[in-house]
Amino acid sequence: MRVLLLGADGFLGRHVAERLVADPAVQLTALGRGDDADVRFDLATGAPGVLARFVDAVHPGVVINCAGSTRGNARDLTRQNTVAVATICEALRRSAVGARLVQVGCGSEYGPSPSGASTGEDAVPRPGGPYGVSKLAATELVLGSGLDAVVLRVFSPIGPGTPTGAPLGRIAEALRRTMQNGDAELKLGGLAVQRDFIDVRDVARAVHAASLSAAQGVVNIGSGRAVRLRDMAAALAHVAGYDGLLHEIDDHPAAGPGHGPGPHPPYPDGCGLWQQADVRTARDRLGWRPRIALEESLADVWMEAACRV
Template sequence: MRVLLLGAGGYIGRRVADRLLQDRDLQVTVLGRRDAADIRFDLAAGSPGALARFLDAVAPQVVINCAGATYGTPRTLVRANALAVATVCEAIRRSREPARLVHLGSAAEYGPVPFGVPVAETTEPRPVGPYGVSKLAGAELVLASGLDAAVLRVFDVVGPGAPAASLFGRLAEGLRRALEQQEPLVRMPDLSAFRDFVDVRDVARAVRAAAVSAATGVINIGTGHAVRAREAADLLVRVSGFDGPLTEELRPPALVPAQAAADPATRAMTNLTSAPPAAPALPPVEPVPWRQADVRTARERLGWRAHTPLEESLGDVWLETACRV
């Protein structure tokens, strides 16, 4: 099967590329902005006609879209998460043999949901903040495209390669700094939110399963279990060997236009230690205290379920951080 992979340079995309390249039944071509890509193309700036010509040359049977932006201005997010998706959909429609499309969405598309209730694919999306809104716009474009397409709404991804600006990427770096500089404690903001943490390698397996399946529509990708962010952070602290306290410090909430404080899990990505954070602050969104996937659709239609324990995911985050030169 010929596969065209978009966004192979990102956190999830790198793991998807690794997984696909292990499969001898798949012939993988990578399209992206980086020099390592087989085809150089900027989805946010290129035209559907130009992309369609590349599709005709490669003749993929499946296009996997892992491209997009998590951080940035609203304009950046819209261009990467909505405009680029429109380009992909239109290019596939114009190509001589329209391919199946597997698009990576985000649980942020759902927005706030009732506490304690697993989020099913039938839940009405009510995203808050530019990121969730831009991702929902992209997903809706895929669903309305008329293509043979599946949207994987991926929940909170953890594991090796975690970006420096992510919750566990920053925490791991803060712990390493505390150990090296003998700091007595690590400070973090509120970690009261519950999240469904799914390993990036399990996500890659889900993408591969979706690519070779006939499943269409929205499919949640998560573990089906919610964990308080504080408990997950404590796991990473223990595996690091840091024996000082992990102190939560509540800060005045940032506001989005019109209202609302930053999401607790997103706030946890900033100011992890007493030293000023090296990564830029993330855009604030309204509070989302609970997020847990209903994963029955993934099990029934993809034959997929998460296998990697959270302890293993966080252990690999720490191992990677501790070994970084």
């Protein structure tokens, strides 16, 4: 099976690439903006006709889109997350190949959920910020494209390569600096939020499964269990062997970015205090379940942070 992977140089894309390369039945071509990609192409500025010709040349059975951006202003997010997907859909419509599209979306498309509730694919999306809005718009483009396509709404991915801009990545970096400086106290903010954390390698397995399936529409990818960020921070400190005090700052979203040394604002993803995925559709339609425990994910997050210079 020939697979064209878009966004191969990103956090999710790198793990998806590793998963696909490990499958001897897959012939992988990676497209991205970095030097490691087989082909360099910017989806936000490139022409659909150019991409269509490239798709025809590669002749993939599946196109997987892991490209996108989690940070930036509304205009940048729209270009990277929405315009890019419009380019992909138009290119696949123009192509004669008839490739299947696996689009990687995100849990932020749903927005805040009632505490204690699991969010299913039939929930009405109400994204609470520009990132979620841009990803939801991309999902709507895919679903309305007429293509053979599935959208995987990934909740909160963690594991090897977790960006320092993500909440857990920021905590790991703050912990590394605290231990390096010999400080007896680590101050963190925004720890009250509860998120559905899922290992990025499990996400890669889900993408692989989706590429082989006939599933269409939206499929949630998560652990099915919300965990308080405060507990994740404490577990990460335990893994790191930090015996100092974790001091929680009583910050509030109204304070806005740039206030306090911890993750701020407490929920910049626009998802409020609680998010938990209903993952029954992934089990039923993809034959997928998460395998990697949070403890292993956290150990890998810390290993990379500790080795950072």
